[in-house]
Amino acid sequence: MINIHIEMSSMKKWVLITGASSGIGKALAFEFAKNGFNLFLTARNENALTEVSEACQRKFNIESEVFPADLADAGSTDDLVKEISGRKFDVLVNNAGFGIKGDFVETNIHDELKMLHVQLIALLRLTKAVLPKMVESKRGNILSVASVYSFAPAPMQSVYSASKAFILHFSSALQNEVKNANVQISVVCPGITQTEFRTRAGIADKKASGMTAEKVAETSFLQMMKGRHIIIPGFQNKFFVFMAKYIPSELFTSVVRWINNRRGVNQRS
Numbered sequence: 001m002i003n004i005h006i007e008m009s010s011m012k013k014w015v016l017i018t019g020a021s022s023g024i025g026k027a028l029a030f031e032f033a034k035n036g037f038n039l040f041l042t043a044r045n046e047n048a049l050t051e052v053s054e055a056c057q058r059k060f061n062i063e064s065e066v067f068p069a070d071l072a073d074a075g076s077t078d079d080l081v082k083e084i085s086g087r088k089f090d091v092l093v094n095n096a097g098f099g100i101k102g103d104f105v106e107t108n109i110h111d112e113l114k115m116l117h118v119q120l121i122a123l124l125r126l127t128k129a130v131l132p133k134m135v136e137s138k139r140g141n142i143l144s145v146a147s148v149y150s151f152a153p154a155p156m157q158s159v160y161s162a163s164k165a166f167i168l169h170f171s172s173a174l175q176n177e178v179k180n181a182n183v184q185i186s187v188v189c190p191g192i193t194q195t196e197f198r199t200r201a202g203i204a205d206k207k208a209s210g211m212t213a214e215k216v217a218e219t220s221f222l223q224m225m226k227g228r229h230i231i232i233p234g235f236q237n238k239f240f241v242f243m244a245k246y247i248p249s250e251l252f253t254s255v256v257r258w259i260n261n262r263r264g265v266n267q268r269s
């Protein structure tokens with residue numbers, strides 16, 4: 001662990017953000033810091049995390065810690081859970097994730113299991129670690145990053161889209177469970193966003209450019225603070241979700257495949 005550790009003594013609120021080394025998580029770190037939050041940032045890339053952390057400290061005069069962890073690894077996730085277990089966080093942001101593209105008969109099951117560890121198992125473990133204290137103190141927010149695919153099965157991204165549906169359903173059930181405890185569970189469902197996500201997943205896209213990570217982060221923060229449960233940033237994404245809700249599922253799944261085929265998303269790399 002890089003110890004930019006300063007005692008959690010200030011009156012400022014603390015936010016724990018996973019996947020804060022790039023993309024939406026990095027933009028969320030800047031957004032929370034801009035709004036006066038102290039940061040506890042985690043991801044694998046220690047150098048990138050430290051850069052984000054130091055930049056936020058300099059620019060916004062907040063406190064910040066980084067804790068490198070591989071959320072696909074059970075031992076590393078244990079270390080993170082141990083590190084945070086004695087602490088209280090005002091906000092948990094479950095953002096870390098990555099995509100896998102390809103027909104399920106061809107994709108590597110070990111990569112898919114890693115993805116589920118990062119996006120689901122780590123999310124459950126961190127939520128279990130922070131939520132009881134939030135409920136006890138009747139204060140706190142959890143923001144999980146899902147996707148517009150939470151609403152629609154995506155052929156050639158079957159495990160990814162199903163995992164995002166899990167995040168949405170889990171968050172909605174949790175929101176109901178804690179509704180009398182003054183704890184807010186929010187889930188943000190972005191569509192295409194300009195981050196490293198697509199290159200990392202080997203997704204080429206001839207047409208789409210998408211929203212900036214900064215805009216997604218700003219909308220997520222504002223809507224979370226307003227107490228919104230499901231946050232869908234951007235008109236195009238809202239339209240996609242509207243269609244997903246009202247077009248019969250089997251047909252819409254074919255539509256998603258057709259759109260992705262046309263855009264080159266489903267091309268074999």
Ligand SMILES: NC(=O)c1ccc[n+]([C@@H]2O[C@H](COP(=O)([O-])OP(=O)(O)OC[C@H]3O[C@@H](n4cnc5c(N)ncnc54)[C@H](OP(=O)(O)O)[C@@H]3O)[C@@H](O)[C@H]2O)c1
Pocket residue numbers: 018019020021022023024025042043044045046048069070071072073095096097098099118145146147148189190191192193194195196197198200210213
């Ligand atoms: N970009 C899109 O079009 C889009 C659309 C909908 C939803 N999302 C969701 O948005 C979230 C953030 O993705 P992004 O678009 O910002 O992509 P990104 O730029 O690739 O960022 C992904 C983040 O997750 C972290 N991460 C990946 N594997 C990890 C592991 N094994 N252990 C710990 N951290 C790990 C990465 O950090 P390290 O590599 O340093 O570990 C990085 O900070 C994801 O949950 C993604 O599913 C993205």
